[in-house]
Amino acid sequence: MKVKVLGCSGSEAIGHNTPGFLVNDVLMMDAGTITAALSLGAQAKITDVMISHPHLDHIKGLLFLADNIIGRIRRPVAVRALPPVLAAIKKHLMNNIIWPDFTKIPSAQRPVLAYKPFRAGVTMNIAGLRVRAIPMNHPVPAVGFLVSDSRSTILYSADTGPNERLWGEAKKARNLKAIIVDTSFPDKLDELADVSGHFTPQQLHKDLEKAKLSSDVPIYIYHIKPAYEAKVLRDLRALGRKNVKILQEGKTYTF
Ligand SMILES: [Zn+2]
Numbered sequence: 550m551k552v553k554v555l556g557c558s559g560s561e562a563i564g565h566n567t568p569g570f571l572v573n574d575v576l577m578m579d580a581g582t583i584t585a586a587l588s589l590g591a592q593a594k595i596t597d598v599m600i601s602h603p604h605l606d607h608i609k610g611l612l613f614l615a616d617n618i619i620g621r622i623r624r625p626v627a628v629r630a631l632p633p634v635l636a637a638i639k640k641h642l643m644n645n646i647i648w649p650d651f652t653k654i655p656s657a658q659r660p661v662l663a664y665k666p667f668r669a670g671v672t673m674n675i676a677g678l679r680v681r682a683i684p685m686n687h688p689v690p691a692v693g694f695l696v697s698d699s700r701s702t703i704l705y706s707a708d709t710g711p712n713e714r715l716w717g718e719a720k721k722a723r724n725l726k727a728i729i730v731d732t733s734f735p736d737k738l739d740e741l742a743d744v745s746g747h748f749t750p751q752q753l754h755k756d757l758e759k760a761k762l763s764s765d766v767p768i769y770i771y772h773i774k775p776a777y778e779a780k781v782l783r784d785l786r787a788l789g790r791k792n793v794k795i796l797q798e799g800k801t802y803t804f
């Protein structure tokens with residue numbers, strides 16, 4: 550499985566893009582960054598976009614993707630999310646005020662985007678991969694994704710704070726090659742992490758100790774807030790966990 554990291558930061562700043570992962574050239578896992586990091590040709594190859602939750606840093610790339618691919622695709626791009634997430638995008642974003650409703654453009658019969666709701670816990674076949682959405686601990690309806698092909702599985706937490714379910718899934722998963730997990734704030738901002746539904750390095754450490762996960766699987770940290778990057782990296786190093794790595798923006802991983 551090929552995963553190109555278009556963005557993996559917890560906010561936007563120079564050299565820091567918000568979360569968007571292109572899987573096998575056709576499937577987006579979150580849509581925080583799409584158009585700012587892909588050629589127009591590559592954008593037109595996307596067939597499916599899975600959205601973890603409705604926060605802007607995970608959806609904003611959809612807006613310009615829709616704009617760029619009009620007239621360049623044969624089938625609508627499937628935008629897949631929980632029903633309340635799709636409802637929020639429809640009501641608050643592509644509502645013909647903030648941005649056009651691209652499920653009706655250029656026509657309702659042949660639109661650019663099509664909303665496709667999914668349910669958590671159900672295994673789906675999307676773009677040749679098996680995908681299951683897993684509920685996360687975040688202030689809005691949010692899921693992470695377990696994505697598998699015949700050889701490997703990756704687990705993407707999207708945005709979450711401490712979460713037993715996440716590690717339970719990691720333990721059960723076959724051929725698990727990578728876990729991509731949120732660590733947004735330094736240890737010092739523990740309370741802010743709690744109220745906003747994100748991990749600190751120390752909270753991650755506690756969760757991992759409880760979960761007793763095998764240390765063979767690399768854990769890639771994503772969603773670091775750029776303003777606290779140095780502190781988060783320092784706190785992560787202090788954990789002394791060899792399998793904890795930092796996900797690199799712009800890099801293509803093969804799992
Ligand atoms: Zn969020």
Ligand SMILES: [Zn+2]
Pocket residue numbers: 559604606607708772
């Ligand atoms: Zn986020």
